[in-house]
Amino acid sequence: MSVIEIEHVDVDFPQKKGKVVKAVSDVTLHVEKGDIYGIVGFSGAGKSTLVRTINLLQKPSAGNIKINNVDFIKDGKQVISNKDLQLERRKIGMIFQNFNLLNETTVLENVAFALKHSKLSDEELEKRSLELLDLVDLKDKADFYPVELSGGQQQRVAIARALANQPDILISDEATSALDPQNTQQILDLLKKLNKELGLTVILITHEMDAVKRIATKVAVMEHGKVIEDGNLRQIFLHPKQELTKKFVGGSLEAISTLESLNLGKLGADEEVYQLVYSIANVTKSIIIELYRQIGVEVSMLYGNVELLNDEAIGTLVVLVKGDQDKQKQAREFLNEQNVTLTRLDEKGNLYD
Numbered sequence: 001m002s003v004i005e006i007e008h009v010d011v012d013f014p015q016k017k018g019k020v021v022k023a024v025s026d027v028t029l030h031v032e033k034g035d036i037y038g039i040v041g042f043s044g045a046g047k048s049t050l051v052r053t054i055n056l057l058q059k060p061s062a063g064n065i066k067i068n069n070v071d072f073i074k075d076g077k078q079v080i081s082n083k084d085l086q087l088e089r090r091k092i093g094m095i096f097q098n099f100n101l102l103n104e105t106t107v108l109e110n111v112a113f114a115l116k117h118s119k120l121s122d123e124e125l126e127k128r129s130l131e132l133l134d135l136v137d138l139k140d141k142a143d144f145y146p147v148e149l150s151g152g153q154q155q156r157v158a159i160a161r162a163l164a165n166q167p168d169i170l171i172s173d174e175a176t177s178a179l180d181p182q183n184t185q186q187i188l189d190l191l192k193k194l195n196k197e198l199g200l201t202v203i204l205i206t207h208e209m210d211a212v213k214r215i216a217t218k219v220a221v222m223e224h225g226k227v228i229e230d231g232n233l234r235q236i237f238l239h240p241k242q243e244l245t246k247k248f249v250g251g252s253l254e255a256i257s258t259l260e261s262l263n264l265g266k267l268g269a270d271e272e273v274y275q276l277v278y279s280i281a282n283v284t285k286s287i288i289i290e291l292y293r294q295i296g297v298e299v300s301m302l303y304g305n306v307e308l309l310n311d312e313a314i315g316t317l318v319v320l321v322k323g324d325q326d327k328q329k330q331a332r333e334f335l336n337e338q339n340v341t342l343t344r345l346d347e348k349g350n351l352y353d
């Protein structure tokens with residue numbers, strides 16, 4: 001069941017002198033209940049603007065938006081009353097990079113604040129807020145002030161607050177960007193737990209592909225206001241189509257820095273560097289040995305890594321292959337047959353343009 005249906009949505013920002021910034025341009029995106037939907041793209045791609053249309057914090061200029069089966073926007077016009085919108089918005093939680101906590105009040109009061117519209121008694125309010133803090137494992141910090149907590153803990157308070165009205169959807173806009181790797185991991189694990197245990201649908205906007213790899217089930221890649229590629233995580237990783245997607249998934253920074261420090265110098269006419277990405281479970285032969293045996297090319301390993309893609313083991317190899325043009329072509333064909341995703345790199349590890 002789709003919980004978010006965005007169809008042909010545009011967001012235009014009129015500028016001076018009749019100019020228009022098309023921040024979002026003809027985006028269609030369907031999010032199913034229980035998805036953890038990663039949205040990636042460079043700064044200015046339109047990610048935040050797009051997700052702000054989900055709760056109409058940003059009104060689109062054109063298109064249709066339907067959330068939890070309720071029409072919000074049809075043909076660019078708001079069709080939900082402001083009163084109903086206010087109620088529907090409670091089913092959509094949001095967290096941000098800078099936590100947005102109230103620093104003059106305690107952790108408990110920060111969470112309770114999200115329930116101020118409810119008719120709960122003070123006692124019930126405290127009980128409910130403590131339950132929410134327990135959900136994010138921070139019950140013992142209820143009486144602390146936000147500044148007394150680490151960044152990761154502050155983000156967990158923000159998550160508890162975002163969950164106060166039992167939303168179906170949680171939008172995370174760069175929620176881990178200000179955190180160190182350990183806190184990032186904790187927040188991602190928490191989002192995954194909430195997704196599993198509460199059936200929460202999560203929209204995960206991020207610059208960091210690692211976050212997406214760890215928990216997302218689906219991914220959309222945005223560039224210049226458009227979604228240029230989307231699909232399930234595995235498909236995007238193993239068979240990226242667009243150059244930008246390849247950059248994101250193959251932009252294995254570790255591989256690039258390894259190649260930089262190897263300082264290969266200019267490649268010879270009979271040398272190619274390839275990045276190979278494959279599912280460990282699907283590739284049973286040793287592709288390096290087979291390349292030598294069957295094709296007769298010499299293969300040197302430059303970089304190797306195995307990582308989990310939402311629990312599936314994915315191997316990444318960067319290899320230097322030595323052989324004439326004809327052999328190189330045969331090697332590429334062989335690898336394609338083995339379901340290995342192949343990307344040509346230059347001697348510094350950048351994508352070959």
Ligand SMILES: Nc1ncnc2c1ncn2[C@@H]1O[C@H](COP(=O)(O)OP(=O)(O)OP(=O)(O)O)[C@@H](O)[C@H]1O
Pocket residue numbers: 013021022023041042043044045046047048049050
């Ligand atoms: N209120 C606004 N008025 C004018 N232009 C805007 C406004 N909000 C966003 N933009 C422009 O829309 C484009 C998309 O911005 P947006 O913030 O959605 O990008 P983003 O992908 O979230 O970037 P980042 O990764 O830096 O957060 C940018 O060119 C931005 O300058």
Ligand SMILES: [Mg+2]
Pocket residue numbers: 047048049173
């Ligand atoms: Mg943004």
